[in-house]
Amino acid sequence: MTTLTEAPAPVEQRGKERKPRRNLTPWMLLLPGLLWLTVFFLVPILTSVSASVQTGNYDDGFKLTWHFANYRDALLNFGPQYWHSLLFSVITTVFCLALAYPVAYFIAFKGGKWKTLLMALVIVPSFTSFLIRTIAWKTILADNGSVVHVLNDLHLLKITTALGWTVGNHVLASPAAVVCGMVYNFLPFTILPLYTSLEKIDPRLHEAGADLYCGPFQTWRRVTLPLSMPGVIGGTLLTFIPAVGDYINAQLLGNPNTTVVGQRIEDLFLRQSNGYPVGSAMSVVMMVGTLVIVMTYIWRAGTEDLL
């Protein structure tokens, strides 16, 4: 029988190896955008690290003097602001999680054909200017409004003022109003990742849990919660990080005793001629602080398929 294949040629006679061509396309595609980000995001942040140890003012210019006292100024003078930022964002994240989970659970498992509509209801309001929506709370929580009246009648305001959450007979211009505004603004950021995560859970796993002797709470604790953890972690991060830097709510709904870091930084940069170095120092502290907290959180919580 004739063979259809030939034996391979000896090595010396084989043709020249073809070198694979260097593919430049991805780099050509990446470069413009990455350049933009590098110049307008990375460089500024790195510059501000150097700015944080400079001295001077807008008129005379700034010089790099390794003036670490800027950091001391930042932390000593504005310690309360950092504390407020941290406190408000942590409280906001907790409240958002507590409110978002039942809503996301309801839409994911009991929503049926209304799921998309309900999620649209969650997201669509965000398309109106968030400033106008936050200012609307001035109307809702106004002193002569129904909310304050009801709270007064229930004598709740006395209790909350004693706790320091509200001020006198007002709800506005108090920590409670600030947190209320923040929770309102960031709730969709918590609901969305939670919903995505919960929606992926096969409802038959709940049935299996019930079949294997889990009561309703046990089913949630042993089956739903572990499987929704990526959503919980994603949602809390997506809420906490922007909340730390937010100062709009504190500005619009708070009072001079509830100021947060962002307000000070804005002030230093825009309204004080020598505020640039200290402002930069404050930014650096804020960035590093947020990074440390987030890294610790991720490390403790586990990072499986976060994104």
Place this chain on the structure above:
Amino acid sequence: MSSNDVLGRTEGGDLRLVGLTKRYGSFTAVDDLSLTIPQGSFFALLGASGCGKTTTLRMISGLEDPTIGQIFLGEQEVTDLKPFRRPVNTVFQNYALFPHLDIFENVAFGLRRRGVKDVKKAVTDMLDLVELGHLAKRKPTQLSGGQQQRIALARALINQPQVLLLDEPLGALDLKLRRQMQIELKRIQTEVGLTFVHVTHDQEEAMTMADTIAVMNHGRIEQLGSPADLYENPNTTFVANFLGQSNLIPASVESEKDGVVTVSAHGQQLKLDAKRCRSTSGKIILGVRPEKVQVATDRGEVPAGFNALSGGKVVDTSFIGVSTQYLVQMPSGEEISVFEQNTGRTIQRPGAEVVVYWDPSQGFGLEGTQDIEAGAEADEEAAA
């Protein structure tokens, strides 16, 4: 007793369904179903999709509430009990293994929820029973379909339920694996002695594994009996067509004498055993399974006393290897299926004129007004 305590097991508890009905709005999924499944038996609910068998299973497990009716385990009524309070476990169709737990924890799940502290021995033994002890630390996604199925079984069995429910558990497996698992399941059931209720649309599977089969159609039980009873002596055309294949010939009764019913079909006389007839007057449907029928080229070859229909012409011959399947067309246009075992007899070619014949005691008679096609389509869908 903790609030999670499961109903205590009662010995010798038969599973009893009484007047079970489930309605979704105007649609009735299960229609007044009453049934007793003896403890320790392997029971199959057989039917095409939509017949109500899965709904019935879910009502037994507690995952659905019946609209009307009651469920008893032995002497105790469990109708109002939530699934986590019933000593009943389910092997789900898609296995429903917990993806966030490893195999060991999946199998241990039910034990842990019931407060059992030391689960190691029980889990290890159960994993050995299904021969998957070496996979204890893996996650469900790392297992093959067949392995997942065995773990789902182990997870349910370990709780020693009074009744084990299996919802088409072998559907996703390939043919060879399915056959293997059928034997495994039967072996385990016999070894462990629990009541198994198996829901399937695969009639071969039901016949292989079950002691008793209930054929369901549109929410009701068409017939209940052992595989042999159902096969040899179907009550309705649906059962006759759904289990295996049948030739169903419309005929009319001429006379009945000494336990023999004489009927006429297409101008020829045929005999039936009166004990195997559902009606003995007027219109009747004579049924005979294709494997009971043979073909002959000459009337003289037909043994004495056998039913014979002459004038047939072979229109199709399929040589399967094990057997030859003929389609014989009678002068009236009706087609008779014949499965002749490969014993070496001459194979008839299409066009040959033949006589079909069979032993009268192998035929059965059904009520004449039924739909001849009932169950035939359902069977084809199920087989697909």
Place this chain on the structure above:
Amino acid sequence: MATQTISAPATGGDAPLKVRRRSPLAWAKSHVLLVVTVLVFVFMLLPNAVILWMSFNSPDGKFNYTWHKFSLDAWKNPCSNSTMCHSIGLSLEIGVVATIIATILGTMIAFAMVRHRFKMRSGINALLFLPMAAPEVVMGATLAALFFNTIGPGAMGFWTITIAHVMFCISYVVVTVKSRLAGMDPTLERAAQDLYATPTQTFMKVTLPLVAPGIGAAALLAFAISIDDYIITVFTAGNSETFPMYIFGSVQRAYPAQIDVIGSLMLLGTMSVIAVSQILNQMRTSRKK
């Protein structure tokens, strides 16, 4: 085993079979989840309702915070305050320009990430992720510092704002287009090439149409983010005033009902866009049948 008999109920031959009702406890439990959800939705939607309501108000004084009396004046003369409409115009201009630039740059990056293999992938991923995670104050302040030092505070305005907006929109565009692209069946492009399409033709006739919805969504997202941005904008705006800046300033100066009119229009506008796209989708799918 012999054929099983269907036995009668043990409770007595003519005991009526109970009609099952769901236990009240189970109903109450799922009811709780529903109640909580409804309350949270009220919480989330209340401000929008208030904005709409207050747009029909004639304020007592300079600030439209409390109800005084019904009036259609704000709706009839939305631009009576020219500064406000000027700022809206600026925001729209910046939005359009920034969206175009960010969408192009971001789409290019998305294609590179999904379709090509290269080193430094994780570094680039980090660079893309950071702007979404960094506090806006920091990004705004540091960018402002850069502009101070290079072009000086006087030159800040339209272009510095636009540059900043493009910067933080790129990441969102990349994420959106990437997910759409990753979900696309790559064999479609190979099929096109098998059928004699050149790379350019493949891209124009096959890839682009399939990714277009993703690019559209990314552009909309970028536009929405740009229009509504305050913090980064205020740092890079110099003497210009965008609409969010105008609103913020109004809290100090005077808060007219016209702002609520614009707010209501934005909401109604978005809702109509979504409704129209849903209807178009329905029509398209039913036409195919």
